[in-house]
Amino acid sequence: MIEKISLYILPLMILFILSFGLIKKVPVYEEFIEGAKDGFKVSISIIPYLVAIIVAVSMFRASGVLEYVKAFANNIIPPDIIPLIFTRPLSGSAALGLFSDIVKQSGADSYIAKLAAIMVGSSETTFYVLAVYFGSVGIKKYRYALLTGIIADITNIVLAIWVARLFFLANSVL
Amino acid sequence: MNYIFFILISVSIVAGIFNHTLDKVVSSMLGACNTAVEISLSLIGIMAFWLGIMRIAEKSGLVQIISKFLFPITKFLFKDVKKDSPAIGDITMSITANALGLTNAATPIGLKVMKELQEDNPDKSKATDAMCMFLGMNTAGFQIIPATVIAILVGFGAKNPTEIILPTLIVTSLSFVTAIIVALILQKVWRKYD
Numbered sequence: 081m082i083e084k085i086s087l088y089i090l091p092l093m094i095l096f097i098l099s100f101g102l103i104k105k106v107p108v109y110e111e112f113i114e115g116a117k118d119g120f121k122v123s124i125s126i127i128p129y130l131v132a133i134i135v136a137v138s139m140f141r142a143s144g145v146l147e148y149v150k151a152f153a154n155n156i157i158p159p160d161i162i163p164l165i166f167t168r169p170l171s172g173s174a175a176l177g178l179f180s181d182i183v184k185q186s187g188a189d190s191y192i193a194k195l196a197a198i199m200v201g202s203s204e205t206t207f208y209v210l211a212v213y214f215g216s217v218g219i220k221k222y223r224y225a226l227l228t229g230i231i232a233d234i235t236n237i238v239l240a241i242w243v244a245r246l247f248f249l250a251n252s253v254l
Numbered sequence: 255m256n257y258i259f260f261i262l263i264s265v266s267i268v269a270g271i272f273n274h275t276l277d278k279v280v281s282s283m284l285g286a287c288n289t290a291v292e293i294s295l296s297l298i299g300i301m302a303f304w305l306g307i308m309r310i311a312e313k314s315g316l317v318q319i320i321s322k323f324l325f326p327i328t329k330f331l332f333k334d335v336k337k338d339s340p341a342i343g344d345i346t347m348s349i350t351a352n353a354l355g356l357t358n359a360a361t362p363i364g365l366k367v368m369k370e371l372q373e374d375n376p377d378k379s380k381a382t383d384a385m386c387m388f389l390g391m392n393t394a395g396f397q398i399i400p401a402t403v404i405a406i407l408v409g410f411g412a413k414n415p416t417e418i419i420l421p422t423l424i425v426t427s428l429s430f431v432t433a434i435i436v437a438l439i440l441q442k443v444w445r446k447y448d
Contacts, residue, residue, distance in 0.1 A: 115309025
């Protein structure tokens with residue numbers, strides 16, 4: 081069912097936009113080309129920002145600092161989850177890699193796998209999004225955008241832990 | 255961002271020295287440069303495609319129809335966006351694409367929104383309230399169905415992978431609302447520091 085919906089939505093959206101354009105007598109091919117011309121420009125203009133954020137994040141991950149953070153974990157947060165918490169806002173593909181690893185190590189039906197699934201599924205790569213989106217238009221002063229993102233991420237982690245306990249730990253009282 | 259960039263890199267190098275992982279730190283630094291370029295190159299095609307489709311949606315008046323429909327909500331959330339700005343329709347499209355997990359469509363449309371917001375921005379180097387609100391909504395990562403996560407669970411043989419949909423939806427909705435509220439509050443507070 082879900083796979084069906086995700087499969088249909090994109091092509092149907094395209095079909096609808098094209099048909100609507102034709103009905104409104106828009107020269108759809110010419111306008112498509114006009115719009116598509118910007119694709120190259122935008123993609124290239126984000127390279128410096130991508131390099132900055134991806135280099136910094138990769139170095140940080142490679143340095144092994146997250147292992148220290150993991151050592152400080154207590155019972156509330158399973159220690160295996162800690163690296164995921166810090167990786168999720170930085171890199172989407174790295175977070176998915178960590179998530180796969182957790183599922184493999186703990187089993188797909190384990191509580192930790194479910195908690196990790198909720199965390200990954202309900203959040204975004206905050207730093208990456210900010211760098212790319214602001215970078216594409218040359219904004220350098222983010223003002224409160226970063227703080228908003230971080231507060232939302234922290235809320236997300238707390239809620240994920242709480243909701244996962246509520247749903248998947250039968251003997252737990254909140 | 256200056257501090258975050260500095261801290262990430264300096265901590266990595268210092269930790270690399272103490273952890274004896276400096277070789278890994280350096281090789282990941284070099285590798286990441288290539289990754290960044292690969293990502294942006296791989297974006298070109300899909301970016302061109304969606305910007306083309308979105309241009310049709312705009313010229314046919316579809317984006318404007320959506321904007322008009324959602325104007326009461328967007329007016330409240332994006333006070334500094336003009337009524338006739340195409341940004342409003344595109345913001346809706348972008349959030350919808352994100353919610354449906356259509357990352358390939360969401361990024362090009364989102365970058366288009368940023369461009370439109372930037373046009374009405376008096377100080378081109380500084381983010382506007384509308385940009386902060388839009389990115390707040392974006393980084394909160396509202397998603398109706400976490401398709402990738404479910405796919406991975408299925409891949410590792412989960413018995414009932416869809417049981418995470420409801421808890422995920424609860425968490426993602428609440429953090430989405432939190433982001434909006436935080437952005438609305440900070441909008442007022444931050445003016446003192448500008």
